[in-house]
Amino acid sequence: MTVLEVDIIEAGYEVHEPKIHGIQFEVKPGELVGLIGPNGAGKSTTMKSLMGLLKHCKGEIRFTGPQQSYGYIPEKPIMYDAMTLWEHLELAAAAYDLPVDIFERRANEMLRQFRLQDVKHQLPASFSKGMQQKMMLVIGFLTEPDVYIVDEPFVGLDPRATKDFLRMLDLERERGAGVLMSTHVLDTAERICSSFVMVDQGRVVASGTLAEIQAQSGLPDGTLLDCFDALT
């Protein structure tokens, strides 16, 4: 059983200039898959392909969970200048047709969890970067999707917010959600991810659990960083 199945033959920003080729992997319920690779390896292109944001994408991407839904947590906060935090959440809830009572209960719970309750009627454009990033987490967790697509989640978060984020992620995995997380923070990734997809120059160079990655890189006792260094 899976929540996400990816089989991208090729994808890119221009018709005849694919940036990624032959990207295949799947995410199972409760699994946390780390999408790792050096700068320019094709991680962002892969993420955009999954969300249908690229015009030129050949292949198949299937959200196979019960709701066939995903929640996206971007690296850089995305928001409207003229909408309050609460209105951003309302718009997200509208996209998933979340009943009003469930939306209000979950939204207030999340806001309390991330200590944003007092600023819910304020404009996020006036928030600090860290608060804006926390808002992205609240939006991501609000709809309880089948799979989370998380881009560089640790950038801009303070240690407490990072801890809250990881705790929420664990709870969601216990619920049965899968997580695909792109990150450069390899020591944290090694500690929390259940498996990895390592990309380089637009192709998958290794995938599987840490033990499998170690075997593929020929470093049976190596850290994820050592394996990354050897394979990319």
Place this chain on the structure above:
Amino acid sequence: MRINAKQLATRRLREEAVYQYKALRSAVDWTVMLYLIIPGIFFAIIGYRSLWTDAFPVWIEYMPASVVAALLFLCARRGNIRVLVQEADVLFLRQKENWAHTLTRVGCLYSMALDAIISVLAYVTVLPIGIRSFGWTWTAWTGLLLFHLCYSILWSFINNRIQISFSGWRRWLIKWGVTAAGGALYVLLALRCNQLTWLLFGCAVLVAAIIVIFMRSRIQRVNAFEQDIIVEGKQRMRLTGLLLNNTLEKSPWFRMRRPMLFRHSNHVFSSRKPHMVVAELAIKSVYRSNLQLKTMLQFLGAGLVAVLLTPATIKIIVYVGLILLIWYWMQGDWNDFVKSAYVKMFRWREEDLQAAKPIAVYGMMLPLTLVLGLITGLLIQGVWGGIFALPASALFGWIIVQTIGAIDIRK
């Protein structure tokens, strides 16, 4: 050969000129401009000559000297000081203090030269009016020009000091406080230039001495790098900002924590169905945008003039044309809203967006539709016309979004 600080400063000035030229070229069609500039220069020369030889137009004869003095003062307070720093200078250039001094010195001289050119141009332009209408003597004019030139340069240094030393409401308060005090002094001296000619020369010398102090202080002040970068960026983008004045949302000088409208995320519609929520938030976004409100007011002004100036039988046609224009414009705003990065983060049901669209576009159109309808009705049929026009306009707007609005011509 290694580059030195003076050469770097010259290169930056050259790059600046190229950048400004490119900005201008991107917004202006030179072939068209050639047809405007050449006749424009010709007519300007003829017009200026006639200011010396012919009788003045009535509006000049009735123009008070204080208005000319105030305009000249506004011209004097437009400047700032360039220090020619760039963001990447933090990597190594800031460690070479003498280079920073040289860049600042060249930047100051460049800014002063620019102030001088603009001052002379302004005073040559008003010279015939000053001499023939206000009775300035040539000595008084020279004294005024010298005073203006020094005053203008001093303002540039003061403006620069205010911008790098203060922020928020303090900056606003100090800037406008200095403007009010300086403006009053300037207008007073300009109005009595014939009686106070020698005082003007004296003031010019005094201001020149103060400029030297400001300039030395500015050159020595290398610890305001972050603020200098911001001020330089603003100066660099000044022309571009002017050209794109009506297309880009300016970053506000004061960012509000809460919006002015619907401060508690209040609902516009009681229904919380997805399409109603989307429509509501699209409408709120438009009415909370300063740029949108400004453009709406400008459109309303132009629309009212068009309705006022046309004969009664044509007014309705003009009104219908204006409403169609508003619909076209708001349809574009709706498209921008649904194509924004935030909306794209989620997977939407097409039927929700389709159902939200007419409600959102209608909500965005409504205030302008009603005001224009009311005025048109009042002008055609008096009070009863106005009363009838309100519901009729509301209905007309709804018919448009439900009929031709179904065709997305801006997709």
